[in-house]
Amino acid sequence: QKEVEQNSGPLSVPEGAIASLNCTYSDRGSQSFFWYRQYSGKSPELIMSIYSNGDKEDGRFTAQLNKASQYVSLLIRDSQPSDSATYLCAVHPNYGGSQGNLIFGKGTKLSVKP
Amino acid sequence: DAGVIQSPRHEVTEMGQEVTLRCKPISGHDYLFWYRQTMMRGLELLIYFNNNVPIDDSGMPEDRFSAKMPNASFSTLKIQPSEPRDSAVYFCASSLRGEALAKNIQYFGAGTRLSVL
Numbered sequence: 001q002k003e004v005e006q007n008s009g010p011l012s013v014p015e016g017a018i019a020s021l022n023c024t025y026s027d028r029g030s031q032s033f034f035w036y037r038q039y040s041g042k043s044p045e046l047i048m049s050i051y052s053n054g055d056k057e058d059g060r061f062t063a064q065l066n067k068a069s070q071y072v073s074l075l076i077r078d079s080q081p082s083d084s085a086t087y088l089c090a091v092h093p094n095y096g097g098s099q100g101n102l103i104f105g106k107g108t109k110l111s112v113k114p
Numbered sequence: 115d116a117g118v119i120q121s122p123r124h125e126v127t128e129m130g131q132e133v134t135l136r137c138k139p140i141s142g143h144d145y146l147f148w149y150r151q152t153m154m155r156g157l158e159l160l161i162y163f164n165n166n167v168p169i170d171d172s173g174m175p176e177d178r179f180s181a182k183m184p185n186a187s188f189s190t191l192k193i194q195p196s197e198p199r200d201s202a203v204y205f206c207a208s209s210l211r212g213e214a215l216a217k218n219i220q221y222f223g224a225g226t227r228l229s230v231l
Contacts, residue, residue, distance in 0.1 A: 108155035
């Protein structure tokens with residue numbers, strides 16, 4: 001069973017701080033990794049994708065990937081109350097038949113306090 | 115592009131009734147996914163299609179659930195008969211498999227909130 005694990009939180013940070021969200025996955029052969037943000041009552045929206053080891057930065061967001069440790073993280077700098085949401089980690093597994101599906105973690109709820 | 119369109123947005127029905135959820139993927143996308151989301155189980159993949167062909171339906175909970183994709187622009191998820199434990203938010207998503215390493219970026223519809231009384 002391919003799994004993606006996240007701390008459910010809630011993770012509470014003060015406005016302006018760095019929020020750090022973590023994710024581990026079980027399929028060592030996974031190649032593609034994604035972070036989705038989901039506001040309460042809304043659908044998931046993609047905020048970051050990463051395919052290679054290292055860091056990928058996009059504005060206030062940085063995704064970090066360590067395939068050897070099977071670990072993905074998302075850093076949000078200068079956190080804003082509008083960042084308060086549930087963050088879903090998703091992984092494209094690498095096994096026979098997995099042509100396009102993603103395995104999602106259950107999400108980490110982030111709360112940014114003004 | 116209008117994005118992934120789902121209907122209805124909300125559905126309230128009584129136990130035993132048939133429920134049909136609808137999805138229109140993004141034009142040109144070749145993958146379509148049906149998910150169910152609950153607080154307890156998170157986002158679960160039910161079934162997905164590639165070029166209108168079902169590829170993996172191992173996530174469909176039982177025979178009461180069925181899904182079809184008669185053409186590239188339309189899919190349905192049917193529950194018959196519905197039960198209270200089917201109450202959840204059902205999402206449809208679509209993607210276009212990129213030529214580069216498994217881009218697999220999925221775009222989600224707004225979801226259908228189903229309540230079975």
